[in-house]
Amino acid sequence: MSSTSNRTLVLVRHGQSEWNLKNLFTGWRDPGLTEQGVAEANAAGDRLKAAGLHFDIAFTSVLSRAQRTLDLILDRTGQTGLETIRDQALNERDYGDLSGLNKDDARAKWGEEQVHVWRRSYDVPPPGGESLKDTGARVWPYYIHTIQPRVLAGGTVIVAAHGNSLRALIMALDGLTGEEIVSRELATGVPIVYRLNADSTVASKDVLDA
Template identity: 65%
Template sequence: MERLLVLVRHGQSEWNLKNLFTGWKDPDLTEKGVAEAKRAGEQLRDLKLEFDIAFTSDLQRAQKTLKLILAELGQDDLETVKNLALNERDYGDITGMNKDEAREQFGEEQVHIWRRSFDVPPPGGESLKMTAERVLPYYHAEILPEVLSGKRTIVAAHGNSLRALIMELEDLSPEEILKRELGTGTPVVYRLDEEGKVTSVEDLAG
């Protein structure tokens, strides 16, 4: 029995383009983001992959990315579960701030710590550790059982909510996951064994 799990970060959003901390705000995809999502669908189609269920966040950039991917696969009516547990990490008080302006205001070192440390959150926001604390219970309760039952599963979400999943799937340390870059609109294809352990991983970047 195949146990397939595909993770894909949403295509470029309007706030990605403007270099803003986005978090739980809900900007749309850019034209480039739409093209990235369609390309992801093409890549999955080229691998002859189809899905039985989809999961996505409560934010439109992830939902639209998923919709565009499924359209490329001819699976527009696929069962799709939306949940804010898969939302991007909340950047709190620096949400909506330009990253360069944040460095000027708070200092480059402090902004780097907020962005790249595992357990130091920005004021009023979440660290990657806190993000993982909501993503992983949802994964174990809702997503993994579908994968283990043999349902081919796709998850369209965000850079940090997916990092939380990848950290567990690939057994990475906090230091290792912080170095892991996830391209917008790039699928990562996992196959799992009967215990949910990864047997193969294919990153479709490039």
């Protein structure tokens, strides 16, 4: 394990998926990466390698777009075969009845204002789905009990997940309100590197974009 002064947490949203490209609500559905998504994951791996980051353990969701992104990153950083834990606690927000629908079609069916509320409010879920608050309710305990201890023990930990599961984590790490976090865009395939203090607060945050 790395030195206890390390305490590094890397968050990466998966590369562009086929349904991102088609403007569809994805949620727990399982489309693959596009060619651009593969390129984004490879670029993320190159940036992490250039930053000299060597991981002790990886976490990802049970969805293939996050797992493939992680595999590509680990291949580029020379860490194929790294211990990896997959858990649905890190899955994307469940969009319920919206899953698989084109966002424009959803607006035509329910109205632009209603769809905007479902997408961008903190605590209003779409029919049969989760709000961002609901997503946080499964992400936060998993982070506190499973991921954070590995970081605080001095590890360098990578989490490859999804826009909303990572938003929930970033909300807690950055001390943001529900209103603040829903307006934050999270780019695909761009690593965010946190260094934590011994008390689990954030010492520094760096975004490794192009």
